[in-house]
Amino acid sequence: MNEYPEEFYRGISSPNDITESGYVTAGAFQFDQYDSQRGDEYCELSVNWNDNEESLQVLLDQHKPQREDKQFKGGYCTINRTLLNNMFKGHMDSEEFSYERRPVEASEENDYQENLYHGNLLMKNTLDKQVKKNIQHTLAFMAGLAIRR
Numbered sequence: 577m578n579e580y581p582e583e584f585y586r587g588i589s590s591p592n593d594i595t596e597s598g599y600v601t602a603g604a605f606q607f608d609q610y611d612s613q614r615g616d617e618y619c620e621l622s623v624n625w626n627d628n629e630e631s632l633q634v635l636l637d638q639h640k641p642q643r644e645d646k647q648f649k650g651g652y653c654t655i656n657r658t659l660l661n662n663m664f665k666g667h668m669d670s671e672e673f674s675y676e677r678r679p680v681e682a683s684e685e686n687d688y689q690e691n692l693y694h695g696n697l698l699m700k701n702t703l704d705k706q707v708k709k710n711i712q713h714t715l716a717f718m719a720g721l722a723i724r725r
Contacts, residue, residue: 579677582657584623584695585635586719588650600653600719602712607699618674620696621715625677626654631693638689653719663714673711674698 586604588594593604607619614620624635638647660675667673675697682690699711 580657580675581626583626583654584657585626585632585652585654586621586623586715587635587638587648587652589648591650594650600716602709602716604650604653604719605712605715607697607708607712609701617701618698619701620698623655623675623695623697624691624693625695627693634689634691634693638691655715655718659718663718664711667711672700672703672707 588600588604590603593601595601605621607621609619624631626632632652635648635652636646639645640647661668664673675695677695680688680691680694682688697715699708703711
Protein backbone atom coordinates (compact mmCIF):
# COMPACT_ATOMS: atom_id res chain seq x y z
CA MET A 577 0.00 0.00 0.00
CA ASN A 578 2.75 2.45 -0.90
CA GLU A 579 0.69 4.44 -3.41
CA TYR A 580 -1.38 6.22 -0.77
CA PRO A 581 -0.94 9.73 0.65
CA GLU A 582 -0.52 10.31 4.35
CA GLU A 583 -4.16 11.30 4.92
CA PHE A 584 -7.66 10.97 3.56
CA TYR A 585 -10.94 12.86 3.87
CA ARG A 586 -14.30 11.52 4.92
CA GLY A 587 -17.32 13.58 3.96
CA ILE A 588 -19.99 13.98 6.64
CA SER A 589 -23.45 13.84 5.04
CA SER A 590 -25.51 14.70 8.08
CA PRO A 591 -24.94 17.41 10.68
CA ASN A 592 -26.50 14.88 13.11
CA ASP A 593 -23.20 12.97 12.94
CA ILE A 594 -21.44 15.77 14.80
CA THR A 595 -21.98 16.42 18.49
CA GLU A 596 -22.83 19.87 19.84
CA SER A 597 -19.22 20.17 21.00
CA GLY A 598 -17.94 19.35 17.52
CA TYR A 599 -16.91 15.70 17.74
CA VAL A 600 -17.56 13.32 14.86
CA THR A 601 -19.75 10.38 15.89
CA ALA A 602 -19.64 6.76 14.75
CA GLY A 603 -22.72 7.48 12.62
CA ALA A 604 -20.41 9.22 10.13
CA PHE A 605 -18.67 5.88 9.56
CA GLN A 606 -21.53 3.61 8.51
CA PHE A 607 -20.14 1.08 6.05
CA ASP A 608 -22.27 0.13 3.05
CA GLN A 609 -23.68 -3.37 3.34
CA TYR A 610 -23.61 -4.03 -0.42
CA ASP A 611 -20.93 -6.71 -0.30
CA SER A 612 -22.57 -8.72 -3.09
CA GLN A 613 -21.85 -5.92 -5.58
CA ARG A 614 -18.14 -6.18 -4.86
CA GLY A 615 -17.95 -9.93 -5.31
CA ASP A 616 -16.03 -10.33 -2.06
CA GLU A 617 -16.89 -10.23 1.64
CA TYR A 618 -16.02 -6.55 2.17
CA CYS A 619 -18.33 -3.65 2.80
CA GLU A 620 -17.24 -0.14 1.85
CA LEU A 621 -16.90 3.30 3.35
CA SER A 622 -16.11 6.03 0.81
CA VAL A 623 -13.14 8.33 1.33
CA ASN A 624 -11.13 10.78 -0.77
CA TRP A 625 -7.36 10.32 -0.79
CA ASN A 626 -5.55 13.61 -0.21
CA ASP A 627 -3.26 13.40 -3.25
CA ASN A 628 -3.25 17.16 -3.81
CA GLU A 629 -5.27 20.32 -3.15
CA GLU A 630 -7.87 19.39 -5.77
CA SER A 631 -8.94 16.24 -3.87
CA LEU A 632 -10.61 18.27 -1.13
CA GLN A 633 -12.41 20.52 -3.60
CA VAL A 634 -13.75 17.49 -5.47
CA LEU A 635 -15.16 16.19 -2.16
CA LEU A 636 -16.71 19.55 -1.24
CA ASP A 637 -18.29 19.97 -4.69
CA GLN A 638 -19.88 16.51 -4.68
CA HIS A 639 -23.66 16.44 -4.88
CA LYS A 640 -26.22 13.69 -4.46
CA PRO A 641 -27.19 11.94 -7.70
CA GLN A 642 -30.19 13.54 -9.42
CA ARG A 643 -30.06 16.49 -6.99
CA GLU A 644 -28.18 19.77 -6.87
CA ASP A 645 -27.69 20.10 -3.11
CA LYS A 646 -24.26 19.28 -1.71
CA GLN A 647 -23.80 15.78 -0.37
CA PHE A 648 -21.66 16.63 2.66
CA LYS A 649 -23.76 19.12 4.59
CA GLY A 650 -21.99 18.23 7.84
CA GLY A 651 -18.55 19.03 6.46
CA TYR A 652 -15.62 16.63 6.41
CA CYS A 653 -12.92 15.19 8.60
CA THR A 654 -9.30 14.24 7.97
CA ILE A 655 -7.73 10.98 9.16
CA ASN A 656 -4.04 10.16 9.16
CA ARG A 657 -3.24 6.92 7.30
CA THR A 658 -0.26 5.99 9.51
CA LEU A 659 -2.46 6.28 12.58
CA LEU A 660 -5.11 4.17 10.82
CA ASN A 661 -2.51 1.50 9.97
CA ASN A 662 -1.31 1.42 13.59
CA MET A 663 -4.78 1.35 15.13
CA PHE A 664 -6.05 -1.41 12.82
CA LYS A 665 -2.85 -3.43 12.42
CA GLY A 666 -4.35 -6.62 13.84
CA HIS A 667 -7.45 -6.33 11.66
CA MET A 668 -5.31 -5.55 8.62
CA ASP A 669 -2.95 -8.46 9.25
CA SER A 670 -5.93 -10.82 9.36
CA GLU A 671 -7.46 -9.16 6.25
CA GLU A 672 -10.55 -8.04 8.19
CA PHE A 673 -9.87 -4.38 7.37
CA SER A 674 -8.16 -2.69 4.45
CA TYR A 675 -8.43 0.21 2.03
CA GLU A 676 -8.29 0.80 -1.68
CA ARG A 677 -8.31 3.35 -4.44
CA ARG A 678 -11.43 3.17 -6.58
CA PRO A 679 -11.82 6.26 -8.76
CA VAL A 680 -15.33 7.13 -9.89
CA GLU A 681 -15.93 7.74 -13.58
CA ALA A 682 -18.34 10.43 -14.64
CA SER A 683 -21.74 9.10 -15.68
CA GLU A 684 -24.52 11.28 -17.04
CA GLU A 685 -26.98 8.40 -16.76
CA ASN A 686 -26.36 7.98 -13.01
CA ASP A 687 -25.45 11.66 -12.46
CA TYR A 688 -22.01 10.84 -11.04
CA GLN A 689 -19.18 13.33 -11.21
CA GLU A 690 -15.65 12.14 -11.93
CA ASN A 691 -13.63 11.63 -8.76
CA LEU A 692 -10.06 10.48 -9.34
CA TYR A 693 -9.37 10.61 -5.58
CA HIS A 694 -12.15 8.29 -4.46
CA GLY A 695 -11.40 5.17 -2.52
CA ASN A 696 -12.87 2.99 0.19
CA LEU A 697 -12.09 1.76 3.63
CA LEU A 698 -12.97 -1.93 3.59
CA MET A 699 -14.31 -4.04 6.45
CA LYS A 700 -15.15 -7.75 6.30
CA ASN A 701 -18.90 -8.09 6.26
CA THR A 702 -18.58 -11.37 8.19
CA LEU A 703 -17.19 -9.69 11.31
CA ASP A 704 -19.13 -9.85 14.55
CA LYS A 705 -21.54 -6.93 14.96
CA GLN A 706 -19.67 -5.67 18.04
CA VAL A 707 -16.33 -5.70 16.21
CA LYS A 708 -17.90 -3.71 13.36
CA LYS A 709 -19.16 -1.17 15.90
CA ASN A 710 -15.70 -1.01 17.51
CA ILE A 711 -14.19 -0.19 14.11
CA GLN A 712 -16.74 2.57 13.51
CA HIS A 713 -16.15 4.07 16.95
CA THR A 714 -12.37 3.92 16.51
CA LEU A 715 -12.66 5.80 13.22
CA ALA A 716 -14.82 8.44 14.94
CA PHE A 717 -12.25 8.71 17.75
CA MET A 718 -9.48 9.19 15.17
CA ALA A 719 -11.49 11.90 13.42
CA GLY A 720 -12.05 13.62 16.77
CA LEU A 721 -12.49 17.35 16.44
CA ALA A 722 -11.05 17.39 12.95
CA ILE A 723 -14.43 18.31 11.45
CA ARG A 724 -14.41 21.18 9.01
CA ARG A 725 -17.23 22.89 7.15
